[in-house]
Amino acid sequence: MKITKLLSLALTAALPSLLVSPLALAEDFPTRPITEIVPYPAGGSSDLAGRALANALADHLGVNVVVDNRSGGGGSVGISALARARTDGYTIGVAPIGTIANQPHMHRTPYNTESFDYLCQFYYGPEVLVVKPDSPFNTLNEVIDYAKAHPGKLSFGSPGPGTLPHLDMLRFQQVAGIELTHVPFAGDGPGLTALMGGHVDLYMAMPNTVTDRNLDAVAVFSDEPMASLPGIKTVMEQGHNMTASVSGGLVAPKGLPQDIKQKLVKGCEQATEAEELKKVLARVGFEARYQGPDEFRQLVEHTSEVNGRLINDVIKKGGGR
Amino acid sequence: MDAFLSALSMLTSMDALLAVVAGTLVGIIIGALPGLGSLLAITMALPLTFVLGQGASIALLLGIYCGSIYGGSLSAILINTPGTPQSAATVLDGFPMARRGDAGLALGWSTTASAFGGILATIILAVASPLLAKIGIRFGPVEYFALGLFALTCIVTVSRDNLVKGLLAGLLGLFVAVVGQDPVTGYLRYDFGVFDLSAGIGLVPFLVGLFALSEVFWRAAEKKEEIGPVIRSAFQLPTLLDLRQRASVLIKSSLIGTWIGTLPGVGAASASMVSYAEAKRSSPNKDKFGTGEPDGLIASEAANNAVSSGAMVPTLSLGVPGDPITAVMLGALVLQGVTPGPRLFLENQSLVLFIFMMLFVANICMFLGGMLMSPLFSRILRLPEPLLMACVVALVATGTYSINANPFDLLVVLIAGIAGLLLRYNGFPLAPMVIGFVLSPMIEQSLRQGLILNQGSFVAFAASPIAAVLFALTTLFLLWPAIRLIQRRVLQRRKGQPSTNSN
Structure with a gap:
């Protein structure tokens, strides 16, 4: 019968969603596949990083690591699902630092920095200040001088209000003593397009936008100049004391049994060494950089403190531009 | 010429051809199932690309992409539910046609229009993509706002019975999309302290509830209607004469779709709305729009399939995906070691050519696959109604849940379904609500960005x-x-x- 065939086809297509398995506690952790929540849609840079890590982790732990994309709310939907998950080590998640450190200050979230066991940081990328095509600016100080003479005249795009690049630009304005106009977009895609079309003047982006999209950068916010960006000076070299980066790591809901946590931390440390992970991260503009559980937790807490202050003092008083 | 030959050899390899055929067929099925959209289809195939070669991976994804957008029209026509958001405008004339007994012809038109739109767009792109990419980035906030406003005018056209109720429904749609985070300040709006509302109301659950579930409720509430022979014709291609008469709509809609596809960030759902609005403005049969007029169906389907090719332009040439679906495609390309961007056209010409050829092949597969599979789908209507309706409920629920595994989405489906029933019961058209909902974020964000950039001056918009x-x-x-x-x-x-x- 054609109709039954059709129905069975339909069911087969819907089946993967039904395969959420409960069951089994750990003695020889892990004995079944691990779910890795990625709080952004498939295909984005966080997702690619997360998928590469999942593959590398699977090699070290000997079970499948299944990526589960749960997007929405600047990543807060997926992260709160993670915070609510069981503390058996079978649900872990990729936490971009902005989602975990900034979002709780932006609005009410069912989690804060205390809700997690931190496993490791595995990716990092310094931010780069890029200018629109045919921009007259070649150095950071030219931008600053112009902005001082014309307060509010220059505009910068961001992937959204309260995101790391937005907050880092707020910080930069305070450091440099200038005033810029903020134009938020719905993610880097539309934002960078607007920069390329000359609709905004500046954008805080990842290093690969310079190499892949031929954009001009005036400064890189790293400690040291980057080999992949010859001729582009750091902010420090240009006389201003500031660094800024995007990073993220692996977290689990708080209360993981100690031995399971150790296994996951070990797995993450080894996974960060994987060539494949390094390659994928490099393609999306990050580099593989391992930090242990304590360092990662401290980084998140520090970011949360600094950005929480910025959010309360600047954005919530209507000065987020 | 070298690039052309190496592209051709990639194209004719066995695994690439197999992948594109399989991808298209699977895409049609997934697209036709309400709630399971192109995005889900492509993400499901993503892990497969880790094991396939570069050519086969790209072929598979392109096939799924084209097939799923077309597949959405099948359920739009047959059960009044857009299988994918891109087919939201197809419902407006497709379902009335099916109800009239012309389901076969409606399927024929949607298949023809889809394939035509896709193929024409591919040819244009193969020739003009670097140029189109340059025009695309000239669209800034102000231009997007103007485009959104133009698309919004199709509310007038779809609420022919009662303009006031149509406008109210449109406003309601615009408003519902406002729930969630303010795109400029980040403040929460209308979340009532419920965390799940802070991420806004999802397009898929909203659409699925509003159309599919309310249709189920409606039919359950209705007194026994004569059932009769619902469809006499299984699948019927339009005659050549018909085709010639409607060629102008077909061509124009394909061009609109191609062009909107090249604008980063607009997407196929809005494109089909714009195309529908334009066809309604200019078609000789405009008075019959909304009552089962093939022109309306053609406008929507030709445009949304043309978008799939068009959207590859900013994706490939700028590295900027046009919508969430091309974002996933972009990710898949990156995983295959291809970095889209201005340099791709210079450094890897044969791959770009291969992608365009593959789009062409995928559209042909889609046409044949559509002919093959739509009779199968049109049999759905012969199922006893209670059984069909039960299947619809089960499918939309699993489909919606599978996207984010978030039970809240199911609640949205239910509430949207009840709201849809109430609106229908009181004579409000549902289409304007969807139009408002789809366009609202684009209009709001671009308007506010434009105002920020122009120091709050509206006058600058006209400049x-x-x-x-x-x-x-x-x-x-x-x-x-x-x-x-x-x-x-x-x-x-x-x-x-x-x-x-x-x-």
Whole structure:
């Protein structure tokens, strides 16, 4: 019968969603596949990083690591699902630092920095200040001088209000003593397009936008100049004391049994060494950089403190531009 | 020439051809199932690309992409539920056609229009993509706002029975999309302290509830209607004569779709709305729109399939995905070691050519696959109604849940379904609500970005030539009935007739 065939086809297509398995506690952790929540849609840079890590982790732990994309709310939907998950080590998640450190200050979230066991940081990328095509600016100080003479005249795009690049630009304005106009977009895609079309003047982006999209950068916010960006000076070299980066790591809901946590931390440390992970991260503009559980937790807490202050003092008083 | 030959050899390899055929067929099925959209289809295939080669991976994804967008029209026509958001405008005329007994012809038109739109767009792109990419980035906030406003005018066209109720439904749609984070300040709006509302209301659950579930409720609430022979014809391609008569709509809609596809960030759902609005403005059969007019169906389907090719332009040439679906495609390409961006066209010409050829092949597969599979789908209507409705409920629920595994989405489906039923019961058209909902984020964000960039001045909006043309079109479209009325009066007066025309 054609109709039954059709129905069975339909069911087969819907089946993967039904395969959420409960069951089994750990003695020889892990004995079944691990779910890795990625709080952004498939295909984005966080997702690619997360998928590469999942593959590398699977090699070290000997079970499948299944990526589960749960997007929405600047990543807060997926992260709160993670915070609510069981503390058996079978649900872990990729936490971009902005989602975990900034979002709780932006609005009410069912989690804060205390809700997690931190496993490791595995990716990092310094931010780069890029200018629109045919921009007259070649150095950071030219931008600053112009902005001082014309307060509010220059505009910068961001992937959204309260995101790391937005907050880092707020910080930069305070450091440099200038005033810029903020134009938020719905993610880097539309934002960078607007920069390329000359609709905004500046954008805080990842290093690969310079190499892949031929954009001009005036400064890189790293400690040291980057080999992949010859001729582009750091902010420090240009006389201003500031660094800024995007990073993220692996977290689990708080209360993981100690031995399971150790296994996951070990797995993450080894996974960060994987060539494949390094390659994928490099393609999306990050580099593989391992930090242990304590360092990662401290980084998140520090970011949360600094950005929480910025959010309360600047954005919530209507000065987020 | 070298690039061309190596692209051709990639194309004719066995695994690439197999992948594109399989991808298209799977895409059609997934697209036709309400709630399971292109995005889900492509993400599901993503892990497969880790094991396939570069050519086969790209072929598979392109096949799924084209197939799923077309597949959405099948359920739009047959069960009044857009299988994918891109087919939201297809419902408007497709379902009335099916209800009239012309389901086979409606499927024929949607298949023809989809394939035509896709193929024409691919040819244009193969020739003009670097140029189109340059025009695309000239669209800034102001231009996007003007485009969104123009697309919004199709609310007028789809609420023919009662303009006031249509406008109210449109406003409601615009408003529902406002729930969640403010795109500029980040403040929460209308979340009522419920965390899940802070991420806004998802397009898929909203659409699925509003159309599919309310249809189920409606049919359950309805008194026994004569069931009769629902469809006499299984699948019927339009005649050549018909095709010639409607060629202008077909071509124009494909061009609109191609062009909108090249604009980063607009997407196929809005493109089919714009195309529908334009066809309604200019078609000789415009009075019949909304009652099962093939032109309306063609406008939507040709445009949304043309978008799939068009959207590859900013994706490949700028590295900027046009919508979430191309974002996933971009990710898949990156995983295959291809970095889209301005350099791709210079450094890897054969791959770009291969992608365009593959799009061409995928569209042909889609046409054949559509002919093969739509008779199968049109049999769905012969299922006993209670069984069909139960299947719809089960499918939309699993489909919606599978996207984010978030039970809250199911609640949205239920509430949207009840709201849809209430609206229908009181004679409000549902289409304007969807139009408002789809366009709301684009209109709001671009308006506010534009105001920020122009120091709060509206006047500056008209200074952009592109926007000015779009504003003029919008005004013309809204005033058109009035202009016609005055024209007629003047003519009548000249003829010296008293205006007793009861029209």
